[in-house]
Amino acid sequence: MDNVTLVFPTDEGWDSARQAWNLAVDQQPAAVALPESAEEVAQAVRFARDRGLRVVPQSTGHTASPLGDLSGALLVKTERLRSVEIDPEARIASADGGALWMDVTRAAAPHGLAALAGSSPDVGVAGYHLGGGISWLARKYGLAANNLTAVELVTADGRIVRADAENEPDLFWAVRGGGGNFGVVTKLELRLFPIAEVYAGTLFFPADRLREVLHAWREWTDTVPDEVMSVGRFMQFPPIPDVPEPLRGRSFALVEATFIGSEEDGVELLRPLRDLGPVMDTFASIPVQTLDKLHMDPEHPVPGIGDGMLLSDLTPDAIDRVAELLSGASSLLSVEFRHLGGELANARPENGAFASVEAGFATFAVGIPMTPEIAAGVESEIAYVQAALAPVDAGRMYLNFAEKPRTGKVLFGDAYHRLREVKAAYDPEDLFKANHPVPPARGPRPRHRTAAVEARVVVD
Numbered sequence: 020m021d022n023v024t025l026v027f028p029t030d031e032g033w034d035s036a037r038q039a040w041n042l043a044v045d046q047q048p049a050a051v052a053l054p055e056s057a058e059e060v061a062q063a064v065r066f067a068r069d070r071g072l073r074v075v076p077q078s079t080g081h082t083a084s085p086l087g088d089l090s091g092a093l094l095v096k097t098e099r100l101r102s103v104e105i106d107p108e109a110r111i112a113s114a115d116g117g118a119l120w121m122d123v124t125r126a127a128a129p130h131g132l133a134a135l136a137g138s139s140p141d142v143g144v145a146g147y148h149l150g151g152g153i154s155w156l157a158r159k160y161g162l163a164a165n166n167l168t169a170v171e172l173v174t175a176d177g178r179i180v181r182a183d184a185e186n187e188p189d190l191f192w193a194v195r196g197g198g199g200n201f202g203v204v205t206k207l208e209l210r211l212f213p214i215a216e217v218y219a220g221t222l223f224f225p226a227d228r229l230r231e232v233l234h235a236w237r238e239w240t241d242t243v244p245d246e247v248m249s250v251g252r253f254m255q256f257p258p259i260p261d262v263p264e265p266l267r268g269r270s271f272a273l274v275e276a277t278f279i280g281s282e283e284d285g286v287e288l289l290r291p292l293r294d295l296g297p298v299m300d301t302f303a304s305i306p307v308q309t310l311d312k313l314h315m316d317p318e319h320p321v322p323g324i325g326d327g328m329l330l331s332d333l334t335p336d337a338i339d340r341v342a343e344l345l346s347g348a349s350s351l352l353s354v355e356f357r358h359l360g361g362e363l364a365n366a367r368p369e370n371g372a373f374a375s376v377e378a379g380f381a382t383f384a385v386g387i388p389m390t391p392e393i394a395a396g397v398e399s400e401i402a403y404v405q406a407a408l409a410p411v412d413a414g415r416m417y418l419n420f421a422e423k424p425r426t427g428k429v430l431f432g433d434a435y436h437r438l439r440e441v442k443a444a445y446d447p448e449d450l451f452k453a454n455h456p457v458p459p460a461r462g463p464r465p466r467h468r469t470a471a472v473e474a475r476v477v478v479d
């Protein structure tokens with residue numbers, strides 16, 4: 020068996036090895052492991068444990084910002100584990116722990132199958148599922164996490180464990196919403212759905228119509244079936260060559276939507292919003308795997324400062340307050356509202372730790388910190404947007420949209436107590452450091468540090 024690749028601060032390639040997708044995050048771990056198999060992940064876990072280092076699992080670093088100090092940790096990046104296999108009969112994708120969404124959606128599409136993918140093609144399948152996973156098909160099929168059929172992970176004792184409804188059921192429950200606290204995920208089995216095409220697109224309106232558009236969209240969301248998932252959004256396109264000319268440097272009020280159904284029915288459903296007279300309309304029947312362009316997310320690493328909230332409702336007053344804030348010059352790139360409900364609200368008994376999303380809408384605000392001054396502006400504007408939405412705060416954060424350090428019931432709800440018990444059973448010494456921690460019940464047991472001195476020698 021080959022040895023897992025370890026990169027240390029004095030090695031060539033250190034800076035690219037430690038880099039997160041979010042370029043605004045400066046990760047400085049003790050070392051980085053780049054495993055190419057589940058066995059190599061297990062080697063990395065044992066290496067860290069024996070030297071008193073913690074283990075930080077990461078597939079892309081999209082949500083690296085809450086991680087904090089990594090100086091006593093081995094960063095285990097699963098980016099070299101990207102194989103995907105499709106079982107078209109069973110409608111299951113088996114994706115490695117470092118697979119990106121584009122790896123899965125493109126493998127599933129030739130079989131006429133769709134995955135519950137995130138809006139961006141290069142979000143990691145692992146981190147997305149561990150935090151819940153809200154896709155363009157979510158109101159119809161629920162959280163992606165609750166459509167997992169099995170997860171393989173390397174646990175704190177260095178074992179490669181398969182968790183599903185029959186094997187290690189507590190662990191299977193915990194990883195479906197409890198984040199990366201329980202091991203390094205090396206494989207996920209996820210359900211696929213027989214959808215080849217959807218009716219989807221974006222209506223673009225001038226940004227000075229934001230208030231009117233958000234009100235109309237919000238009223239429209241009360242009328243649509245679960246087959247419709249949509250976003251109301253303020254967006255400023257940066258003045259960079261990557262952005263197509265008609266959008267470059269301009270601001271818009273947007274409605275993005277996906278309808279699982281025919282074009283004819285989709286046209287009818289969309290009519291009230293089309294009647295508002297958008298300046299651009301991209302709606303069409305499209306291959307389902309191209310939904311990863313709809314939200315216009317960056318498809319390569321960028322610096323970002325963002326944060327989200329779950330909202331009990333998006334009331335007319337809340338819309339007015341946010342539209343007022345965004346009516347002048349803003350450092351924010353995007354402020355979006357995602358319509359939730361439908362299957363997302365169904366806490367089925369077989370679901371995992373994030374059983375249902377008890378909120379009507381999710382919101383996320385983000386900006387690109389090109390300079391320290393812009394970074395400060397982005398931080399304060401996100402705080403203003405969140406303050407404006409405080410009266411409709413659902414009292415719970417969505418793990419995948421939480422980009423500041425948080426823990427406890429605000430992130431994990433009523434599942435928090437049981438998650439801590441599962442953590443105590445599988446990782447009593449708190450070896451795994453996730454971006455949003457679940458500490459073991461009754462506190463972490465002291466860790467073995469037999470080889471810590473040796474580690475310092477190796478690592479310095």
Ligand SMILES: Cc1cc2nc3c(=O)[nH]c(=O)nc-3n(C[C@H](O)[C@H](O)[C@H](O)COP(=O)(O)OP(=O)(O)OC[C@H]3O[C@@H](n4cnc5c(N)ncnc54)[C@H](O)[C@@H]3O)c2cc1C
Pocket residue numbers: 076077078079080081082083097116117136137138139141142143144145146147149150151152153154198199200202203204205316317419420452453454455
């Ligand atoms: C541009 C963009 C678009 C997005 N769109 C959506 C969307 O449509 N819907 C949605 O729900 N979310 C969305 N998100 C949020 C996204 O789901 C989170 O950022 C998620 O954490 C990404 O997972 P990752 O593996 O890429 O990131 P990472 O930062 O690598 O992982 C986040 C955390 O997950 C855990 N983790 C990751 N990989 C592993 C592993 N192999 N084993 C164990 N633990 C692991 C770790 O605790 C890690 O700190 C989006 C984010 C961005 C930046």
